[in-house]
Amino acid sequence: MARIVPDFTREIAALAQGAAFVVGVDEVGRGPLAGPVTAAAVRLIPGQIPQGLADSKTLSAARRESLFAQLMTMAEVSIAHASVEEIDRLNILRASHLAMERAIAGLKADYALIDGNLLPKGLTIPALAVVKGDTKSLSIAAASICAKVTRDQLMVDLAQQYPGYGWEANAGYPTKTHLQALLNLGVTPVHRRSFKPVHNILYQEKNVTP
Secondary structure, three states: OOOOOOEOHHHHHHHHOOOOOEEEEEEEOOOOOEOOEEEEEEEOOOOOOOOOOOOHHHOOHHHHHHHHHHHHHHOEEEEEEEOHHHHHHHOHHHHHHHHHHHHHHOOOOOEEEEEOOOOOOOOOOOEEEEOOHHHOEHHHHHHHHHHHHHHHHHHHHHHHHOOOOOHHHHOOOOOHHHHHHHHHHOOOOOEOOOOHHHHHHHHHHHHOOO
């Protein structure tokens, strides 16, 4: 089965319908037990689109970082986050959409291509939801790369503040190392308390008889 290669057809269609500033939007970090959720909005400039843009999950770390560096000089990029507190207060889907809204607000944009099957409720511009958009749209693929490289680096930084959880390697996802560290070291201030493995540990601690 041939791999789907993202293209620029949706962007061209939006431009043909009168949009002037089309951005692709994606987020990363819905599944981790720790850290923020990160979104990126990217406006690619026709004629200077980096070669090899693809869904960030299909690229090596070195390739992602190379493309990220190119995008930061060749495209218009806005990156935003929703905090752990916002994730716990709002729920992860709404927090993801809030990060997307913030990323879009950081650019001059009048049309957005959004990865996924739902549009954020707070959008102020026309938009199209594209399921598996990071495999179909070059702008969304670019956004997926920018969001992932940024969040991975942020989790490396947090791993230095809270050693032992393996965030420099697992980015906060519930790997065996991370789950064992939660049991051994406990819950940090950047853990998502609304996520079941973290909630269960806190609940157990609360109910331990002295």
